[in-house]
Structures are given as structure tokens and as C-alpha cells.
Amino acid sequence: MSGTHSELSVSVWRGTREGRYQTYAVPQRESQTVLDVVTFVQRHIDPTLSYRFACRVGVCGSCAMTVNGRPRWTCRTHVSKVAGDGHLEIGPLENLPVIKDLTTDMEVFFEKWQQAQGVFAPTKTRHDAIAQIRPDTPARIAADAGIECINCGVCYAGCDTVRWNSDYLGPAALTRAWTLLNDERDGGNAARLQAISATGGCHACHSHQTCQELCPQALNPTASIAGLKRRTTAAYLRGEIIA
Amino acid sequence: MNVRLYVWQRTTAAIMAPLVLVHIAVIFYATRQGMSAADILSRTQGSIAWAAYYGLFVAAVSIHAAIGMRNVLTEWLPLMERRAGRYAIAFGVLLFVLGFRAIAAVVLP
Numbered sequence: 001m002s003g004t005h006s007e008l009s010v011s012v013w014r015g016t017r018e019g020r021y022q023t024y025a026v027p028q029r030e031s032q033t034v035l036d037v038v039t040f041v042q043r044h045i046d047p048t049l050s051y052r053f054a055c056r057v058g059v060c061g062s063c064a065m066t067v068n069g070r071p072r073w074t075c076r077t078h079v080s081k082v083a084g085d086g087h088l089e090i091g092p093l094e095n096l097p098v099i100k101d102l103t104t105d106m107e108v109f110f111e112k113w114q115q116a117q118g119v120f121a122p123t124k125t126r127h128d129a130i131a132q133i134r135p136d137t138p139a140r141i142a143a144d145a146g147i148e149c150i151n152c153g154v155c156y157a158g159c160d161t162v163r164w165n166s167d168y169l170g171p172a173a174l175t176r177a178w179t180l181l182n183d184e185r186d187g188g189n190a191a192r193l194q195a196i197s198a199t200g201g202c203h204a205c206h207s208h209q210t211c212q213e214l215c216p217q218a219l220n221p222t223a224s225i226a227g228l229k230r231r232t233t234a235a236y237l238r239g240e241i242i243a
Numbered sequence: 244m245n246v247r248l249y250v251w252q253r254t255t256a257a258i259m260a261p262l263v264l265v266h267i268a269v270i271f272y273a274t275r276q277g278m279s280a281a282d283i284l285s286r287t288q289g290s291i292a293w294a295a296y297y298g299l300f301v302a303a304v305s306i307h308a309a310i311g312m313r314n315v316l317t318e319w320l321p322l323m324e325r326r327a328g329r330y331a332i333a334f335g336v337l338l339f340v341l342g343f344r345a346i347a348a349v350v351l352p
Contacts, residue, residue, distance in 0.1 A: 243247035
């Protein structure tokens with residue numbers, strides 16, 4: 001490898017909300033990910049280090065951390081791309097309570113999915129025929145654009161509005177609401193529009209587009225939220241939402 | 244911000260957009276002519292059209308800025324929504340009174 005160091009200087013957050021960064025020396029390897037580095041520290045240097053991961057291939061969304069000041073999915077983040085000077089600073093995701101070390105409490109993140117009515121409301125039973133969904137309708141295209149969210153929390157951790165407004169539902173929950181709003185099989189849109197129009201809903205978004213820039217799946221939550229603003233405004237003017 | 248405040252803020256923004264352009268043109272004209280406040284007032288005195296134009300402008304500004312101020316207060320200060328709303332209404336009323344004072348000078352004898 002060119003331009004790399006034989007050893008990385010890795011500062012890892014230790015503690016809960018109160019704590020400090022502790023620095024470890026970790027051997028640098030070819031095609032090494034940030035998750036590999038954290039795993040090395042836990043397996044070979046300090047087994048008390050707490051962190052969360054599962055699939056290691058960018059599917060489960062559980063290994064997101066703050067890497068050199070920016071939230072990232074660590075299993076798909078190569079060290080060579082983020083540690084040009086041979087130093088890594090790895091901390092827990094921001095905007096979420098820290099349980100210990102690199103492990104955050106995601107409860108509020110998923111609670112906001114529930115608040116945004118991010119749960120599919122079926123309109124048919126298992127006895128009905130399977131719905132035939134055309135992939136080329138505008139609604140389905142809009143739903144598909146946000147459907148690949150893996151709930152990693154990167155957008156939530158990087159969102160300024162979440163930092164300023166603890167009631168704000170956040171980009172992930174609102175993107176989920178947008179996909180369901182455009183899902184013709186779903187029957188929960190009346191309650192969903194009402195939920196995302198309240199204080200802390202889609203109208204709190206400042207359209208900074210940080211979520212779009214950070215999303216590891218290259219989704220555009222800002223566009224989804226803009227769609228929600230249009231739909232809720234139209235519903236409000238038609239008298240379908242009480243505010 | 245909820246959908247009701249969002250609609251008010253966007254509506255007042257849409258109203259203000261063309262008004263701001265005319266307002267800026269008026270400012271350029273008045274400053275290039277070296278006009279004082281008294282000079283301007285002498286030309287606009289008794290004009291219902293100017294009073295209506297700036298009356299709409301002042302009303303839109305007062306509502307728009309108050310909603311924006313409410314957002315700033317709730318996001319940047321540890322204020323409850325209700326209290327931030329009261330401060331924002333007071334701010335909006337202040338803007339309206341200051342603006343209305345100028346309009347009153349145009350139409351009132």
C-alpha cells in the first residue's frame with residue numbers, strides 16, 4: 001500500500017456521556033475497515049471495549065460510529081480513505097444517549113419511527129390475492145427511492161435539527177413515512193399525515209441536506225421530507241389535517 | 244413548527260417576494276435622489292395605494308418574522324414552545340406597530 005502507515009494511532013471513546021478518548025496502537029492492514037480496527041482493539045488490546053455490529057457487510061446498519069468527527073457505517077469505511085495521516089478518532093454516534101464506549105441507545109431513534117407512523121398498515125389479509133404493484137408509477141418510484149434505509153442512524157446523528165430540537169422526528173423516520181405514504185398497499189396515511197404535521201414533524205426540517213450527504217446508502221431524505229411538506233400542506237388546505 | 248405555522252410562513256413569504264423587489268427599488272431610488280424621510284413623506288402623503296402596499300408588507304413581515312423568531316427561540320434557547328410563542332407574538336406585534344406607525348403617517352392627516 002502506498003501512503004499508509006504500518007501502525008495506526010486510534011483514539012477510542014471510553015465511558016458513557018462522561019468519559020475520554022483513549023489511544024491505542026493498531027497495526028494497519030490492506031483493505032482494513034474502521035470496524036476491523038475497533039474489533040482489533042477489543043480482541044487484542046482491551047476486551048472491555050463495548051461496540052455494536054452484526055453483518056459486517058453494510059446490510060444490518062448496526063455498526064455506525066463517529067469517525068474523525070463524521071458519522072459513518074464503520075464496516076464499509078476503509079481506513080485508507082479516512083485516516084490519511086495514520087490517526088483515527090472513533091466515538092459513539094451523536095444525538096443519541098451513550099450506553100458505554102461506542103454503543104449508543106437507539107431506543108429514541110426507533111420510537112420516533114413509531115411516532116411518525118412508520119409501520120405498515122395493511123389493507124388486505126392473507127386470504128386476498130397478492131397486490132400487483134407496477135414499478136413504474138410515480139408513487140412507487142418515490143417509495144423505492146427511500147426504501148433501502150438500513151436504520152443505521154447516521155443521518156440522525158449528523159442532523160443539526162435533531163441536535164437543536166429533541167422533538168424532531170429525524171430524517172430516517174420521515175423517509176420511512178414518505179415510503180409508506182407512497183405505498184398503495186398501505187392504509188395508514190390519514191394518521192401518518194397527522195403525525196408528521198405536528199410539532200417536531202417534517203416542517204421542522206431546515207433542508208440543510210446533511211442527511212443526504214452522509215447517508216451511506218446514498219438516499220436523499222431531504223427530498224423525501226420536501227415531499228412530505230408538499231403532501232401535508234395540501235392535506236391541511238383541504239381540511240384533512242387538524243393543526 | 245407545525246403545518247399551520249408552516250403554511251402561514253410560506254404564504255407570507257410568497258406575498259413578500261414581489262413586495263421586497265419593489266421596496267428595494269424604492270430604496271435605491273430614494274437614496275440615489277438623496278431624499279430624506281420628510282421628502283419621501285411629502286410625496287406619499289395621502290396615497291391610499293402606498294398605504295395599502297406597505298400595509299400588506301408590514302402585516303406579512305410581522306407574521307413571517309414572528310414565526311421565524313419562534314423557531315429560533317425554541318431551537319437555540321431552553322424555552323418551552325408556549326413561552327417561545329408568547330415572545331414571538333410580542334415581537335410580531337412590535338414589528339406591526341412600528342410599521343403601522345409609518346403607514347399611519349402617510350394616510351392620517
